[in-house]
Amino acid sequence: MADRHTTGGHVPVLIAGGGVTGLSAAVFLAWHGVPTMLVERREQPLADPRARALNPRTMELYRAVDLEEAIRQVRSPIADHGVVAHARTVAGPELTRLPDRLGTDTGALSPCDWAAIDQNQLEPLLRDRAASDGVDVRYNTEAVAVTNRPNGVEAFLRSHRTGHEQRVRADYLVAADGAHSPLRRMLDIGHDDTGTLARKVNVYFDADLREVLRGRKIVALTVRNPAVQGFLTSVDGVKRWRFAISLAPGEDGAITETRCVQLLRAAIGVDDLPLVIERVSETPWEIAGRVSHRMCTGRVFIAGDAAHTMPPVGTFGVATGVQDAFNLAWKIALHHRDLAGPGLLTSYETERLPVARHTTRLTVDRYGLVNGRSGDARESARGQRMTMFGYTYPAGAISPNGATPDLVEDPDHPSGAPGTRAPHVLLEHRGKPLSPVDLMGRDFTLLTDTTDTDWAGIAAEAAARTGINIGHCRIGHPSHNRTDPAARHYRLDGGAILIRPDGFIAWRAPTSTDRETFIAALDRILFR
Incomplete structure (x- = not known):
């Protein structure tokens, strides 16, 4: 053998x-x-x-x-869909609708x-x-x-x-x-376990639901009535659908095609709706x-x-x-x-x-x-x-120099503290728009303002002594205009912020510092 x-x-x-x-x-x-x-x-x-x-x-x-x-x-196929709602049937009135996630304006927070x-x-x-x-x-x-x-x-x-x-x-x-x-x-x-919230069996089917949906473009429509519970999603944005049927405790998920048709019609709210079952998933899946x-x-x-x-x-x-x-x-x-x-x-x-x-x-x-x-x-x-x-890292590969951030901070009012995401502001570099988010990459970046401090020399010497690539980027204006987003969010004032490769702030100095202090901070961040 x-x-x-x-x-x-x-x-x-x-x-x-x-x-x-x-x-x-x-x-x-x-x-x-x-x-x-x-x-x-x-x-x-x-x-x-x-x-x-x-x-x-x-x-x-x-x-x-x-x-x-x-x-x-x-x-x-559902790129222009935005409805996430709850109802007793698809044909019935909505009881709850969540805000359209795709309609949320995030332009002030991200490029x-x-x-x-x-x-x-x-x-x-x-x-x-x-x-x-x-x-x-x-x-x-x-x-x-x-x-x-x-x-x-x-x-x-x-x-x-x-x-x-x-x-x-x-x-x-x-x-x-x-x-x-x-x-x-x-x-x-x-x-840690909050428990199984639901067990589902997916049913894929073809049906014309235009009249039932009344022009709504759904991402997910959750249905709950005495006959059936589950949620409906569109597969192709036109006529192919998936309905995830909730199973009762102990139910094994073996549902016949005839039973699927009955449950789908009860969920949609049209007793004689023409539909064709494409397939039923072989094993249940969990929401937990x-x-x-x-x-x-x-x-x-x-x-x-x-x-x-x-x-x-x-x-x-x-x-x-x-x-x-x-x-x-x-x-x-x-x-x-x-x-x-x-x-x-x-x-x-x-x-x-x-x-x-x-x-x-x-x-x-x-x-x-x-x-x-x-x-x-x-x-x-x-x-x-x-x-x-606004998720943050209060501890980890950072060198804190003051109060640590909460686990989640309001991204509309960023603290700029070590352990937080470097906030987005719209900058201009060589005539093109640039965000500090675009400084994410393979290397660390030292962010400073335009005051006359030898941060470039400090970054270069630290890179030479540690082997870590450290870019240097100046932002803002000498006038420190407090209405400028970069000045407001980063508050450099002659100091510096070190941004990790994943775009999180690793360290900040409120004012100018010496090479040894900066290298010591870098060693702490890298656990050297």
Whole structure:
């Protein structure tokens, strides 16, 4: 009998999971120049739409790696839809409608807008970018065993096509293998659990609902009546639909086609509506709020749905996973190049776990509103806006010099403190518009005003002594006009702000400082 095991050698980073989080991590790591292998147990990228848009903060991260234009060239079939509402039937009056997320004006907060792209359109785009950048992308392959060692991991990869197993050593493992993450269970990492909010079976069908919808263009319409509960979404924006039927406790999800027709008509509110069932999902899926107890153990990092499962409202599931990947990629890159201590790696959990917990609570509350629970829809929208742009890192890879920020701050009134996102202001550089958000990249950036201080020399000497690339950018005017947004948000006054590669403020000096103080702050940020 042939040996079914081989040794596959070594790779700096192994990513388990080829959903949006895993593929984004592969793109970000390749952009940082870190060789990476990605394995995904599915045969190909996702076929169903699932997430239908990317919020502006997510687009900022893709913009940093030159993916914004490619994403905007792809358009969801429901790109112009905005209705998220609750009713007893689709034909009946709406009981609750949440504000249209795509209609929210975020121009004062970001250089990016919402992007209407479906998840099954995004995943192939990310896969192709990762492969073109040299990532070894393997579908039909799963990490079936992992040993966490002090200086890396050993993983056994199994091909679902051949059954062959290969042993691979990696310096770092990113576990992005989904809400029921086998790797998280292998590592014996539990999770906080708000409980299963619903179990659903998806029914895909064709029907003409123009008269029933009365011109409404829905993103999701939740239905609750004595006969059926669930939510309706459009697949193609015209006649193909998905209805997610809520199962009763103990129900196994085996629903006949005849029963599906009855439930759909009860949900839509038209007893004789002509419709054709295309298919019914084979297994139920869950809506839940769960957050992993850990997001980092040794050289293994838990990311995306494997770390935090949240209800599908507001696109926060995808957004939080992409944030995880961007936060982690620059830290792995610097550690891989021996420019940072191991504390920079563990700062991933310090920073991202509180954000995951907050965002999961927000989406659980928002899910309740969509399903008819009483509450203030406008306040929910405000919370969404604050979480999108105002999440902070009170501790981690920062050098605080005063009060630490709250976990979420009002992005309309940014503090400019270490641990907060560098706020967007519209600047001009060589005749072209520029935002401090566009300073996100592979390197750190020292931001100063135009007063006559030797910050450029300080940045250059610090870069030479530490090996860390540090750009220098001057903003504002010598007059320090307080009505100028840059002066108001950044309050430099001869001082400086150090921006991390992910666009967060790592350190600030209220006035000029000396080289040694700056280098000491940089060492603290990088845990050197």
